[in-house]
Amino acid sequence: MNDANVKAKENTVKSCWSCKGPVAVAALFCPTCEAVQAPAPVNHFERLGIDVTYDVNTGAIDRLYFDLQRQLHPDRFATKAPKEKALSQQQATALNDAYEVLKDPLKRADYLVHLLGIDVLPEGCNLVKDQAILIEAMEMREKLMMVDSMKAITEIQRETKAEIDDVLCALSLAFAGDDIRGACQLTTRLKYLDKMMGEVRQSRARLLA
Amino acid sequence: MATLLQIHEPGETPNPHQDEANVAIGIDLGTTNSVVAVSSENNVEVLKDEDGNALVPSIVAYAPDGSPIVGELAKRLLLSRPDSVVSSIKRLMGRGAEDVKSLGGQLPFEIEPHHEGESHLVRLNIGGHTMTPIEISADILRALRDRSEEHLGAKVDKAVITVPAYFDDAQRVATKDAARLAGLEVLRLVNEPTAAALAYGLDKGAEGLYAVFDLGGGTFDVSLLRMEKGVFQVLATGGDAALGGDDFDHAIANYFLEERKAELGEVELSSGEVKVALMTGRLAKECLTTADSGEWVLQAGDKTTKHGLTRDKFDELIEPEIKRTIKICHEVLTEAGYDPEDIQGVVLVGGSTRVPAVREAVEGYFGSEPLADIDPDQVVAVGAALQAEALTVGSDTLLLDVTPLSLGLETMGGLVEKVIPRNTPTPVAKAQEFTTFKDGQTAMAIHVVQGEREMVDQNRSLARFNLTGIPPMAAGAAHIRVTFQVDADGLLTVSAGEDTSGIEAKVEVKPSYGLSEEEMSQMLYDSMANAKDDMEARLLAEAKVEAERAMLAVRAALQADCRLLSVKEREDIGEVMDKLIDTLKGTDRDLINKTAEELDKATQVFAEKRMDKGIRDALTGVSMDKLESNVVGDGES
Numbered sequence: 078m079n080d081a082n083v084k085a086k087e088n089t090v091k092s093c094w095s096c097k098g099p100v101a102v103a104a105l106f107c108p109t110c111e112a113v114q115a116p117a118p119v120n121h122f123e124r125l126g127i128d129v130t131y132d133v134n135t136g137a138i139d140r141l142y143f144d145l146q147r148q149l150h151p152d153r154f155a156t157k158a159p160k161e162k163a164l165s166q167q168q169a170t171a172l173n174d175a176y177e178v179l180k181d182p183l184k185r186a187d188y189l190v191h192l193l194g195i196d197v198l199p200e201g202c203n204l205v206k207d208q209a210i211l212i213e214a215m216e217m218r219e220k221l222m223m224v225d226s227m228k229a230i231t232e233i234q235r236e237t238k239a240e241i242d243d244v245l246c247a248l249s250l251a252f253a254g255d256d257i258r259g260a261c262q263l264t265t266r267l268k269y270l271d272k273m274m275g276e277v278r279q280s281r282a283r284l285l286a
Numbered sequence: 287m288a289t290l291l292q293i294h295e296p297g298e299t300p301n302p303h304q305d306e307a308n309v310a311i312g313i314d315l316g317t318t319n320s321v322v323a324v325s326s327e328n329n330v331e332v333l334k335d336e337d338g339n340a341l342v343p344s345i346v347a348y349a350p351d352g353s354p355i356v357g358e359l360a361k362r363l364l365l366s367r368p369d370s371v372v373s374s375i376k377r378l379m380g381r382g383a384e385d386v387k388s389l390g391g392q393l394p395f396e397i398e399p400h401h402e403g404e405s406h407l408v409r410l411n412i413g414g415h416t417m418t419p420i421e422i423s424a425d426i427l428r429a430l431r432d433r434s435e436e437h438l439g440a441k442v443d444k445a446v447i448t449v450p451a452y453f454d455d456a457q458r459v460a461t462k463d464a465a466r467l468a469g470l471e472v473l474r475l476v477n478e479p480t481a482a483a484l485a486y487g488l489d490k491g492a493e494g495l496y497a498v499f500d501l502g503g504g505t506f507d508v509s510l511l512r513m514e515k516g517v518f519q520v521l522a523t524g525g526d527a528a529l530g531g532d533d534f535d536h537a538i539a540n541y542f543l544e545e546r547k548a549e550l551g552e553v554e555l556s557s558g559e560v561k562v563a564l565m566t567g568r569l570a571k572e573c574l575t576t577a578d579s580g581e582w583v584l585q586a587g588d589k590t591t592k593h594g595l596t597r598d599k600f601d602e603l604i605e606p607e608i609k610r611t612i613k614i615c616h617e618v619l620t621e622a623g624y625d626p627e628d629i630q631g632v633v634l635v636g637g638s639t640r641v642p643a644v645r646e647a648v649e650g651y652f653g654s655e656p657l658a659d660i661d662p663d664q665v666v667a668v669g670a671a672l673q674a675e676a677l678t679v680g681s682d683t684l685l686l687d688v689t690p691l692s693l694g695l696e697t698m699g700g701l702v703e704k705v706i707p708r709n710t711p712t713p714v715a716k717a718q719e720f721t722t723f724k725d726g727q728t729a730m731a732i733h734v735v736q737g738e739r740e741m742v743d744q745n746r747s748l749a750r751f752n753l754t755g756i757p758p759m760a761a762g763a764a765h766i767r768v769t770f771q772v773d774a775d776g777l778l779t780v781s782a783g784e785d786t787s788g789i790e791a792k793v794e795v796k797p798s799y800g801l802s803e804e805e806m807s808q809m810l811y812d813s814m815a816n817a818k819d820d821m822e823a824r825l826l827a828e829a830k831v832e833a834e835r836a837m838l839a840v841r842a843a844l845q846a847d848c849r850l851l852s853v854k855e856r857e858d859i860g861e862v863m864d865k866l867i868d869t870l871k872g873t874d875r876d877l878i879n880k881t882a883e884e885l886d887k888a889t890q891v892f893a894e895k896r897m898d899k900g901i902r903d904a905l906t907g908v909s910m911d912k913l914e915s916n917v918v919g920d921g922e923s
């Protein structure tokens with residue numbers, strides 16, 4: 078066994094804060110004294126216990142999230158010692174963070190691009206300069222500013238929704254084919270479309286008022 | 287060996303709660319009425335007075351010596367001695383004088399002038415006594431606590447208290463402070479619509495997508511929840527913390543006063559007369575819930591006027607308020623991406639949902655008859671009591687709530703930068719990076735606001751922080767990380783640090799509408815002769831919980847790995863354990879802490895041996911199964 082290997086193995090075990098005994102780094106509770114542990118330094122997918130992939134099953138995410146919150150939520154620790162309360166809050170916070178990112182197609186795409194593309198795209202998604210995307214976004218915004226009827230807004234909403242669906246489909250293919258650059262571009266487009274959708278909703282509310 | 291056997295006796299295992307009265311109460315601290323309830327094995331009892339009234343009017347009268355009278359009696363005094371009676375105090379929790387609504391140019395409260403350096407929290411003068419809304423609310427909570435202690439025949443010091451979902455941080459902190467003054471430990475602040483949903487979900491087995499429409503005396507909330515198999519997940523929430531039945535009273539009173547003005551000309555009103563006018567408006571409102579019309583008398587000064595009102599006219603007067611509630615419902619649904627027809631049912635909460643025009647509007651918008659099987663005035667307290675039991679006794683029920691308002695920071699030009707958007711599940715933590723803009727800059731002022739608007743002054747100011755102790759560096763070189771954390775109660779804490787130096791910056795909190803820690807201590811001291819004892823009792827209880835936790839941990843470790851120790855080593859640990867058990871029987875907090883530390887030292891070698899063995903096992907792959915029980919994910923990292 079070489080040194081690197083020893084190091085890796087050592088990193089999988091830590092000392093439990095409560096009984097001081099050995100506990101796996103990724104464990105939620107100490108197998109000996111059952112004390113809740115600090116959140117493990119794992120990615121969002123690992124936190125919920127699912128494969129690192131864009132095509133997630135949202136129903137499964139809900140179930141896993143609820144199961145974990147049932148064990149870790151501060152409500153389970155209301156009468157426990159302050160340290161346990163604090164750790165449960167950290168765990169529940171980390172879970173919420175993972176859940177918020179993974180259940181949302183845009184946040185999930187953004188996160189996955191960063192997770193997989195660290196070597197390919199050190200600067201992340203936002204710096205991708207794509208004139209076509211920018212022009213498209215500006216055109217759509219201009220169109221939205223011109224409309225004054227509910228019917229026209231509904232039409233724009235329908236178009237935007239259709240485009241979002243197309244992008245989501247393309248994103249799924251890009252990630253499946255390990256095309257991180259492509260996925261990054263699509264994510265940028267999705268960001269604009271998502272913003273557009275928000276503005277459409279605001280315009281609707283304005284017309285309703 | 288003998289000592290160890292003794293330790294493992296089941297009877298000897300210390301139960302962490304054995305010396306505590308386990309009952310925690312559920313309190314709905316309302317604008318108009320408050321309710322207290324207790325749950326035992328999911329059977330909730332709403333506590334009533336000898337006349338059978340569950341509702342305690344949230345009204346406090348102060349005797350000349352300052353002693354409070356709460357509830358029905360205070361309500362009766364409102365008309366005869368309005369100057370020494372205060373009602374609807376919830377509307378002023380965590381608020382400033384500028385938030386108080388006037389009637390005919392006159393406030394229904396006597397407000398003390400603001401002093402330089404004080405927080406902007408409003409201070410009232412009631413019959414010559416200066417009181418903050420927090421102290422007045424504490425008097426109401428104390429009355430509720432008394433009612434529950436009388437009923438249970440035991441001391442009660444733990445509670446779940448409900449707050450409007452749309453309450454901001456200042457209002458939540460004020461509520462928690464009031465509970466502290468009343469000698470109650472708040473196990474959890476639960477949002478009122480969420481508590482109501484819990485009552486419906488557990489009692490009536492409601493499942494699916496539900497909206498809770500909660501129109502109380504002074505606040506309006508609407509929450510959208512997904513309920514299934516013991517999970518209550520709030521998807522979105524919205525509301526107005528200053529919209530409720532009080533505004534209906536206000537509209538009627540205003541209408542009557544306009545009529546009066548037309549009849550008698552302009553007349554100055556005292557704040558007491560304003561209270562009477564509002565009370566008359568309230569009586570008219572309640573009457574028009576069943577009657578089609580009526581006539582009321584208004585007396586102010588030496589002039590009496592008569593005023594008629596029909597249901598239709600009343601509906602017209604309150605139309606703007608009702609429209610606003612429906613608009614907020616629409617916004618909440620839209621934000622969550624749902625249409626009214628997606629909603630399985632809508633639950634009515636709060637006394638103001640008795641107003642027929644409100645019910646019609648809700649039914650009209652959601653397209654289905656709303657649910658009101660559980661008394662809308664009591665359903666929140668029922669949910670609070672259920673949650674209080676769940677927190678103390680344990681349960682599988684899961685309440686997942688969200689932040690009602692976005693949290694942000696003031697940036698250049700008075701703009702707000704959002705750090706945590708609204709409708710984010712709690713608990714949540716988000717960090718934001720800042721840098722210095724001057725060479726050698728060592729301090730930085732940060733202003734935290736809550737709200738959805740773009741400009742700082744259109745949002746609610748929560749607090750100003752001064753970060754000090756930043757190491758002097760070139761402009762732009764420091765990386766100051768400010769972390770915002772919102773807990774399950776919806777309460778915010780802020781911490782800050784400088785990344786490159788690792789220095790933790792000091793955060794000085796100046797709440798914009800709250801009490802400072804000194805003011806709080808002074809009030810605790812003033813309000814309770816035994817405040818110090820209470821504080822000491824709490825610290826002792828905490829020390830005991832912690833010592834028992836440590837002992838259980840050592841015991842579990844001994845059970846798992848006692849083979850690693852020699853007989854002598856085992857006996858040494860056993861000795862300290864025995865000593866700790868002995869000290870735990872007493873009340874010497876310092877001794878308990880000291881002995882717990884001794885135990886920690888006595889087990890250090892044992893802990894090292896266990897870690898060595900754990901790493902050895904991990905290397906040979908022997909018992910990784912054991913260590914990985916409960917592991918998250920597949921541990922690729």
